[in-house]
Amino acid sequence: MSSIETLIEGSKSLGFELKEEEINKFIEYKKLLKEWNEKINITSITDDIEIDIKHFIDSLTPLLTGLFNGKKKIIDIGTGGGFPGVPLKIIRNELDITLLDSLNKRITFLNEVISSLGLKEIEAIHKRAEELSRKEEYREQYDICISRAVASLNTLSEYCIPFVKKGGYFISMKGPDVEGELKESENAIKILGGKVRDKKIITLPMSEINHSLIIIEKVKETPTKYPRAGGKPKKNPL
Numbered sequence: 715m716s717s718i719e720t721l722i723e724g725s726k727s728l729g730f731e732l733k734e735e736e737i738n739k740f741i742e743y744k745k746l747l748k749e750w751n752e753k754i755n756i757t758s759i760t761d762d763i764e765i766d767i768k769h770f771i772d773s774l775t776p777l778l779t780g781l782f783n784g785k786k787k788i789i790d791i792g793t794g795g796g797f798p799g800v801p802l803k804i805i806r807n808e809l810d811i812t813l814l815d816s817l818n819k820r821i822t823f824l825n826e827v828i829s830s831l832g833l834k835e836i837e838a839i840h841k842r843a844e845e846l847s848r849k850e851e852y853r854e855q856y857d858i859c860i861s862r863a864v865a866s867l868n869t870l871s872e873y874c875i876p877f878v879k880k881g882g883y884f885i886s887m888k889g890p891d892v893e894g895e896l897k898e899s900e901n902a903i904k905i906l907g908g909k910v911r912d913k914k915i916i917t918l919p920m921s922e923i924n925h926s927l928i929i930i931e932k933v934k935e936t937p938t939k940y941p942r943a944g945g946k947p948k949k950n951p952l
């Protein structure tokens with residue numbers, strides 16, 4: 715089976731029928747990903763079918779929460795090569811997406827992706843999450859903050875929850891075993907103004923990989939002293 719069929723079939727089994735224009739964007743995205751990955755380190759996943767399943771299809775699974783419907787403002791923290799933000803934008807063009815990463819080479823790559831794919835209402839920012847969310851124009855401005863494979867949930871909560879407006883959501887994309895991490899993060903989530911609403915386990919199509927989506931609602935404003943500076947969210951999680 716060719717790799718693009720994996721993407722088409724896998725998406726279909728999640729309930730997303732990709733249009734020709736979207737498929738072409740994924741083809742171009744994969745081409746750029748493979749080309750740039752030879753010059754700068756973007757991902758260790760380079761096999762065609764694995765890119766389809768572990769990067770593209772996995773990035774679409776948050777849509778199953780139903781929280782992305784309509785014109786939502788989304789920020790993807792530690793987006794790396796654009797996951798999950800770019801695939802979400804490709805199939806939900808109405809989303810307004812901010813991609814954030816602390817590594818400038820990846821931001822340069824993402825700007826090339828944005829321009830080659832002709833994506834609008836999407837920006838790539840080079841900064842650390844804990845610095846950007848202290849700026850008024852980014853703090854508590856987003857309907858959803860999403861993040862995959864960046865930090866443990868307690869640290870990640872301090873990176874992500876400050877970006878979310880009250881009534882919005884922080885969605886953490888994690889592996890199958892999240893109970894320990896959830897327990898360890900109870901304190902951080904509460905202090906930062908969040909409340910765990912749901913946990914969805916998803917088996918990626920055409921694989922036996924189970925992933926979870928932790929869905930945290932922002933129920934209260936984040937106290938102004940968070941996020942803490944000087945690497946504290948990571949060195950000394952709440």
Ligand SMILES: C[S@@+](CC[C@H](N)C(=O)[O-])C[C@H]1O[C@@H](n2cnc3c(N)ncnc32)[C@H](O)[C@@H]1O
Nearest residue numbers: 792793794797815816817841842843862863864
């Ligand atoms: C393992 S990669 C994951 C990339 C992508 N989300 C994915 O799932 O393929 C983690 C990324 O998070 C970025 N990162 C780590 N800490 C960060 C921070 N405090 N603020 C912004 N980006 C950060 C790194 O530069 C890296 O690109």
